[in-house]
Amino acid sequence: MQTIQDIQNFEGKYPKQLWYLFFSEMWERFCFYGMRGMLTFFMVDQLLMKEDVANLQYGATQAFVYAFTFVGGLFADKILGYRKSLFWGGIMMIIGSIILAIDPKQFFFLGIAFTVIGTGFFKPNISTMVGTLYKADDSRRDAGFSLFYSGINIGALLGGYVCIDIGKNYSWSIAFGLAGIVMIISLVTFMFTQKNMATIGLSPLLHLQDSKRKSYEYATYIGTLLAIPLIMTMVSSPEYTNYFMYTIGPITLLYLAYEMRNFSLQENKKLIAALIFILFSIFFWAFFEQSGGSLSLFAANNLENDFLGINLEPNGVNNAANSLFVIIFAPLLGLIWVWLNVRKVEPNTVVKFGLGFLFLALAFYTFYSTRFFANIDGLTSLEVFTLAYFIITFGELCLSPIGLSIMTKLSPDKLQGMMMGMWFLASAYGQYVAGILGAGMSITNENATKSEKLIAYTDGYQQLAIYALIAGVVLIVISPLVRKLMQDVK
Incomplete structure (x- = not known):
């Protein structure tokens, strides 16, 4: 029987198991980004919310989605294991899509609640399962996560364009239902490939009697369903x-502070470094x-x-x-990191984070510059807008x-799921702040012209660029300090 060590001793650039996870995540991201892309427009167009309210509602919804990744990571670490956690999550997402397909207006928040959990x-x-495919000191890990990131963006590309197009031009019910169909494909893919994962992702409670372990698992499932109304x-x-x-x-x-009591000073220094990355990521995702x-x-x-x-x-x-550009450039950038690593000139992780913000700044200045290409009716260039997404993609790929990779490197084995959850919890705070920032840019006057809306939003994008x-700049300046906390982690 294949072991984790056998998987980690793979030859070449990528382990074959990465491709199995790649396809499962690709279809799940079709579902997620398809629904995400519809949310704000659907709330304004179909639920008749004002733009500032829709921005706040979008931020709230996405904040809960990412906040619950912390809960999901915690239950995976303590009770379910990674495999059963993601399978249960997929079932809940399918149910949410079916509910929305039945009547997206009447059951909107009920369907969203299932999707959140x-x-x-x-x-x-x-x-986290991707991280376990690599040994702790394997320099190919970043390239593997970059490929994984490229793969999931195929799903995001298809879902992001197809669902909003079907919803606006044909039927919102079909659009939400399609998200559920591809989620089924994701789960079927995982079911047929998990046998190649050795013991990766199995329950941490296998040492207990079956009856006791199953009672914990059933309690988790029941508790999840009881939480839906809340x-x-x-x-x-x-x-x-x-x-x-x-x-x-x-x-x-x-x-986390409570858990840190159980680890050595060296391990806790790495956790502090992880928290610095998490803090800055909040600002990145807010923009x-x-x-x-x-x-x-x-x-x-x-x-x-x-x-x-x-x-x-x-x-x-x-x-x-953004997803299209990630698909094209993520593998290339991953190979560039490997090429630079071989020549011992690869920028460290902190500097990569800093570069991510610099690309982000340039992208939002480009969004701001669309005002200079607008016509008298307040309509502006789709080409310049797309150029901004081209730039922002490199910021995303640097961060x-x-x-994802650095969380698995800096976290002790017993906190892998929790720290990955904290990484996504930072995204929750970013989404939450994003909604507040978006609401602040919007004009509450329902009779505002397109030109007035153009000026209001682009003013906001200029501030975000600054x-x-x-x-x-701050990240690049403090990089030597953070590198000391990371110790042997590169």
């Missing part, structure tokens, strides 16, 4: 989101995730539908352009796949 159980644990209530009201976000972060940090909120409404209101003579859905481009530039 489902993603929480699925997302952090498949990423999640539905909290997601539907941004006020409850405020209370949740004010408490979940401090509680998480206190719990980056305008894509699902303010940029979605900007695309709907202020973009022409002509791209180099081709007629395209502007909101589809908003949802899919997000590297962030803040991103400052964050990038």
Whole structure:
């Protein structure tokens, strides 16, 4: 029987198991990004929310999605294991999609509640399984995460464009239902390939009697279902989101401090380094995730539908352009990191993070510059808008796949799922702040012209460019200090 050591001793650039996880995650991301791309526009167009309210609601919904990745990671570490966690999460996402397909207006928040919890159980644990395919000191890990990141963006590209196009032009029920269908494909793919994973992702309670272990697992499943009404209530009201976000972060940090008592000084230094990465990632995602909120409404209101003579859905481009560029450039960038590593000139992880913010700053300045290409009606260039996404992609590739990798490197084995959950919890805070920033840019006057909306949003993007530039410079300056905390981790 194959062991974890056999998997980790693979030859070549990537272990074959990476491809199995690649395809499962690809279809799950179709489901997730398909639904994410529809949210803000659907709330304005179908639920008749004002733009500032829709931005806040988007931030609240996405914040809960990512906050529950911490919960999912915790239950995977302590009870279910990674495999059962992601399978249970997939089932919940399928149910959520079916509910939304039946009547997206009437059952909107109920369907979203199922999706929130489902993603929480699925997302952090498949990423953690990728990390376990590599030995701790394997320099190929970053390239592997970059390839994984490229693969999941195929799903994001397809879902991001197809779902919003079907929803706007044909049927919202079909669009939400399609997200559920591809999630089924994801779970079937995982079912047929998990036999090649050795013992990776199995329950941490296998040492217990079957009856006792199953009682813990059933309690987790039942508790999840009982939480649905609570999640539905909290997601539907941004006020409850405020209370949740004010408490979940401090509680998480206190719990981490409690767990840190069980580890050595050297291990705790690495955990502190991980927390620095997590803190800066909050700011990154607060800016980056305008894509699902303010940029979605900007695309709907202020973009022409002509791209180099081709007629395209502007909101589809908003949802899919970034993923397309990730697919093209993530493998290339991953190979560049390997090439630089062989020559011992690869930038360290902290500097990569800093570069991510510098690209982010340039991208938002490009979003700001779209105002200079607008016509008298307030419609501006889809080409310049797409160029900004081209730039922002390199910022994402310098931070997000590297962030996934560094969490698995800096975390002790017993905290792998929890720290991956904290990484996504940082994304939750980023999403939450993104909604607030987007609401601040929007004009509450329902009679505002397209030109007035253009000026309001691009003013906001200019401010984000300045803040991103400052964050990038700070990260590069403090990189020697963080490197000392990381010790032998590269």
